[in-house]
Amino acid sequence: MSVVDVAAARLASVWDDNISGLNVGVLLTDERGQVLATNDVAAELMQLAKADLLTGSRPADWHLRDDTGASMPDWAELAGQVLRAGSPLSIPMVIARNGQPLSRIWADYHAVQVRGRSRVLILLQPVHTDVPHSRGLLDPLTGLPGRVLLLDRLEQSLVRARCRGTLSTLVLIDVHQLAEFNVEQGFDRGDELLTTLAGRLREGLSDEHTVARYGGDEFAVIAEHPSGTGEAIAEQAREVAGWPMRVGRRRVRPGLRVSWVTTDGHAPVHSVLARAEQQLQHRV
Template identity: 80%
Template sequence: MSVLHVTEPAQLAPEWDELISGLNIGVLLTDERGQVLATNDVAAELMQLSRTDLLTGARPAGWQVRDDTGAPMPDWAELAGQVLRAGSSLSIPLVIARSGQPLSRIWADYHAVRVQGRSRVLVVLQSVHTDVSHSHGLLDPLTGLPGRVLLLDRLEQSLVRARSRGMLTTLVLVDVNRLVEFNAEFGFDRGDDLLRTLADRLREGLSDEYTVARYGGDEFAVVAEHPSGAGEEIAVQVREVAGWPVRVGRRSVRPGLRVSWVTTDGHASVHTVLARAEQQLQYGGRR
């Protein structure tokens, strides 16, 4: 969704309520500061709040919203500002919890809209089902890891947290070198097995707080947050986890890997961070 023109709900409350009350998805309309201007009962139920709480900003004791890695989400003002600045949609998986106990998991789709000439954010909420991630195109079907779209969302969120909390974000790219030659020698099925093996190693061998994603056909990405350092230790760990030999038939083959990394305090853009990491890979990476 790019630009949608609707009438300010405060002026046509009955029409707005009639429009959204019968929907089976949650709807929120917020201003640029994240203040909820209008909502429906489905949104309140998914968020484990009352409509009054949503509209006033009140939250019960212990109520929390986190991403699906368990990390606290940026506040709604930050997300609204991000969507409006970018002028594009943003899809984020959310976990609603109270006193640390998960209550519901939902997808939140943020869209920049125009309401009587004013910038607003329309948030569509849906309950998470087993196929939601795939239908959103966010999970890689081969490895089950987050795909490129979700990686960009996660990296953007990490940069926001780094800026606001004085932390660092490191992006590590891992290129499976000579995958074409591997496929030619052993077949595409073996090549797929290799990618799945590397994905499992990265997912299981690294911290649960890291985001591991499939960035491209023969590339993986890892996003990590840390208080200090240059990120080299994280890159070394990634290489060690992924670099063990792989059994191919009766042979033991060590995957050829190129690794690059970029560490930032969050003031670089997503595309700047990715471009720097890709440039390092292009010039040979760090073997």
């Protein structure tokens, strides 16, 4: 064995020792989602044998789902998505056996280069607390998913639409003239208006929909459906949010502008958002 081979073997041993000593799960995959390297923590978190991770085999009763209970896209789809975008992707996962959830994991996907080849590094951490709160992914005022978590949910929805041949609709709801309301009534009353709207949207729409706070005066809804334009979902959101309410001592009927975009999942996230925002600007 040459000096170079010995040095490489020692380096590999040091690398293996360091990876095995980490307290987070580590997965390195290629562009097809094939696991090239991993550690024992990742196998434990995934409720799989390390050999199963490396070979791609899974027990028949083992399932990987997102935090809504829907099946996750396959790893090849996620790996390709991360490599195409060139930006990190964070996804909450639920590991289930025989239909029963065993553990919740937070997975961070990163596009990396290894010896000139595109790879995906996945870091896995157990969820001991409410991850969205602990990572600041929930809007502190309304308790709804914030912008970062919304983008992640929209990306997942688009992936599922592509894989399943279904549709994904994004609805944007703008609270018209909120700034003027804040000036006239005070920011406390404005916050009260927003929290009331958030509660109505969360309770009045299907549990399968994602309701999020997209911006200071905007909410968003993500819905998946087999057919249609999404107009019915947008109108339902408008109706639910548009009911008169009491804010302080005043009876208020919020002015709303609503737009929606329906896609088969092949449009990228930024295009869907840009189109919905553009349409919103033309609403009266």
